[in-house]
Amino acid sequence: MTGPHDSTLTFRQMLPHLLSNPSAPEEMTEDIYEYLSPVDRSRLSLAVQALEQLHAIKPPKSGQARGVHSSSVGVAFERVVQAMFDVSRTWTAKYNRRSLSAEFDVVLTLSPFFSTLVPMFKGATAIIMIEAKGHKSSPKTEWVNELMGLLSSHSSNMGLLVLANGNRKVEREMRMAIALHAQRNFFIVPLGRRQIDNILNGRSLLGVLAEQFTNASVHTTDLCI
Numbered sequence: 001m002t003g004p005h006d007s008t009l010t011f012r013q014m015l016p017h018l019l020s021n022p023s024a025p026e027e028m029t030e031d032i033y034e035y036l037s038p039v040d041r042s043r044l045s046l047a048v049q050a051l052e053q054l055h056a057i058k059p060p061k062s063g064q065a066r067g068v069h070s071s072s073v074g075v076a077f078e079r080v081v082q083a084m085f086d087v088s089r090t091w092t093a094k095y096n097r098r099s100l101s102a103e104f105d106v107v108l109t110l111s112p113f114f115s116t117l118v119p120m121f122k123g124a125t126a127i128i129m130i131e132a133k134g135h136k137s138s139p140k141t142e143w144v145n146e147l148m149g150l151l152s153s154h155s156s157n158m159g160l161l162v163l164a165n166g167n168r169k170v171e172r173e174m175r176m177a178i179a180l181h182a183q184r185n186f187f188i189v190p191l192g193r194r195q196i197d198n199i200l201n202g203r204s205l206l207g208v209l210a211e212q213f214t215n216a217s218v219h220t221t222d223l224c225i
Contacts, residue, residue, distance in 0.1 A: 033206035036114055037088040041200055044083040048196065051076040051164065055136055070135070077134025077164050080196070081106060084162075084205055089114045090121070091128070104150070106130035106160075118206055120213040123157075123185070130160045139163055139170065139225065144177045144188055151186055158187045160209075166192025166225040179219035189213050192225025 054073050060066050078095070085093045091108040098104075108128040115121040131147050133139075147159045170178075170190060178188050195208045215223040 030204050030207050032117065033204035033210075036090045036117065037085075037205045039084055039199055039205050040087065041202075044080065044196070045200055047076070047079040047083045048200070051080055051134070055164070073134045073164075077132055078105070080134075080164075081130065081132050081162055084196075084199065085130070090118060090206065091115065104129050105132045118210070120210050121158075124187070125156050125158065127154070127156045128158045128160065129154070129156055130162055132162045134164045136165045139165060139174060139190070139192075141171075141174045141177050144174055144181070144190075147188055148177075148181050148186055151188075157185055158189070161188055161190045163190065163192045163225055166194045166196070168192075168225060169221070170223045170225055175216075175219055175221075175223055178216045178223075182217045182219075187213065187217060189216050190223070190225050194224050 051073070054069070054076050057069065059069050082093075082095065085091075085106060085108065089111060091110050094107045094109070096103070096105065097107045106129070108130065110121060110124065110126050110128065112126075115124075129147070129150055131143065131150075133143060143161060147161055151157060151159050174190075178190070181188055189209060189212045191208070191212060195212060198208050199205055212223070214220075
């Protein structure tokens with residue numbers, strides 16, 4: 001990435017730098033995306049390390065101890081998700097929200113201006129829901145369908161399924177479920193360990209989201225987590 005990722009800059013200050021920079025268009029896009037949703041990679045790295053330490057512990061067999069371990073993993077993964085989504089000009093994030101019928105891990109409320117600069121959000125409702133799965137169990141198609149149910153009952157058409165598991169291709173059944181929902185204009189974007197690592201290595205969060213959105217919407221076999 002080529003631009004200064006200074007969160008104190010205004011968009012008016014940022015734009016002349018980007019337009020005068022001879023970088024490739026995709027690099028300019030990454031700079032803009034990083035400006036819109038900057039990620040504190042030091043914070044994210046520490047959160048990922050804490051999660052990995054818990055994953056390295058074999059879950060206890062007893063019910064109470066297993067419950068404590070499971071709760072600790074959930075809290076650790078919540079910190080990973082917060083490190084990615086806390087700071088943004090594109091949305092406001094709220095955590096552990098409840099409605100009359102459901103509970104949501106994260107609810108993003110899109111900015112009426114800055115979100116229009118991100119193509120994947122142009123057809124989205126004002127609210128995006130995030131479900132986070134912190135354990136390393138294999139991704140399940142039912143998670144996609146459960147998130148779809150939450151979206152359709154809460155006036156939202158986009159959800160992010162953030163998974164601690166990853167570094168694998170999404171199974172065909174899960175890709176099919178995502179694609180079928182996309183045909184009805186309900187978009188579910190999976191993010192896994194591969195995407196988190198890409199962000200840690202310098203990719204912008206919005207750039208990673210946009211790539212996953214495209215791959216998920218067209219049912220590509222390249223869809224990975």
